[in-house]
Amino acid sequence: MKRINLYLFLFGCLLSLSTMAAKVDTLNIQSQKMNRTLKAAVVLPESYQKVNKPFPVLYLLHGGSGGFRDWLTKVADKTLLHRMADQYNLIIVTPDGDPTSYYFDSPMVKESQFETFITKDLVEKIDKSYRTVKDKKGRVIAGLSMGGHGAMYLSTRHPELFAAAGSMSGVMNINTAAWKVPAEFAKSRADNFVKLLGERKEGEHPHPGYTMVTLVDRLKANGLPFILDIGVEDFLIDTNRDLHARLLANGVPHDYIERPGAHTWEYWENALPFQLMFFNKILKANGVAVQYY
Template sequence: MSFRTFESAHIGGGIHHATVKSAALHRRADISFYVPSGVTSEKLPLVILLHGVYGSHWAWLYKGRAHEVLDRLIQEENLPPMMLAMPSDGLWGDGSGYAPHSDADYAAWIVNEVPEAAAEIDPRCKDAPRFISGLSMGGYGALRLGLLHPKKFVAISAHSSITHVTQMQGFVEESLAEFDLTGTDPLAVIDCAKLTARLPHLRFDCGSEDVLIEHNRTLHRDLQAAGIPHVYEEFFGGHTWDYWHEHLADTLRFFKACLSL
């Protein structure tokens, strides 16, 4: 895949911003990247981080300080260097849900085009292990897309996740009818998990004070009932950036562990 246009800037400290012409979205879209310093390996694992409603490509970088978490774990816990790709969701309404709409395929943007854009920034991630994570709507995107494309991702880890697109109605202005979703893939995370026996390694967590806690507990129980291996954790906290900044470390530790499996 090649982009008709690709504009990028390295603003220092390993941070890159890019704007690309997306064939899946039929318009330009933005991605932030972070490449840690001192990488000597030939392959650089790629972590795609998906933001929630109202946000964009800058959210994980500047509100979640994801690069600071990554650097700390590299220095203090011998985490292997990983590249972070933090795309916008395509900027439809208050949030696209990372799903195919009739006018743009927000799923293909994430699954197919974002990794290609990352390889333009650093070719070492092209054939390296790939992971996906996200928060809230981005947690839904990470879970759903990771489960629907099990050969694309080694592991999935999500935070404070919506577990069915209908739960978007508690957050966004647009009605579900306005989403005009297309395709035949399931919209419930649990139904996506039942499609194939060989799934990526799977974990998710939620804060005990989070508005989405019961949805996450239900998903955990449903996965248990279906015999689908996964890790589910609850921590104290709400639907906040403090929570996501803190527990991104759990995601990165999980991804490290999956590299050796």
């Protein structure tokens, strides 16, 4: 009986590996502005080797204290990105964003220029290295927590590059007084923003122009489709509800989802497929979704 169970276990492992058809590359990307090399993982769907067409790309950003392999290693289902790439026939790129960069070009720290890194160095490298849709119609961007802020911030500042954006548990207000966190953590992040962006301004928004709740007019002018997804137990729920209310008041179209859950990988693993459904509809409307059966 033990031997039979072992055979069944080994068969299940082989079956799991055979169905995880997507391939993962790791790239080194040179940042001229930061004078250093960073990494990105690239998930290629099985269809990439079988269909001679340009493929759309999802740029998927990690959160604070994270790294470029988080989306591949920290989810319970280690096949998640492989399955999403295969299901929607798109390339998924997970770049390094440093632990606390928030994807800004820092005016204070020359080694933290992640707006330029993502929107210039990374996009150019991916378009040169792979058969991609080399146009905004085929690029979407999303992320969790710090990466949710990054996806929204970068797409808002560069609407010429992306067709849509998504945030999962995103930092929609970098004023840490609006976060439901211990005072010590709030102070550490507030100090980080001062280091990156300079001294705080007085009032509700200490770093205006660098936080999504101050960019509603720009979101409206850009007209870029986007989706906000947040758990009701998340410590960032108030910042997301605040942005949602501002968007409604200003007539800015957007998708907004609240579901049970907290600031956890369990939540983000469940949220990502919803984001992919949203993006797939847009990629289809743009005529760049790859059909493969």
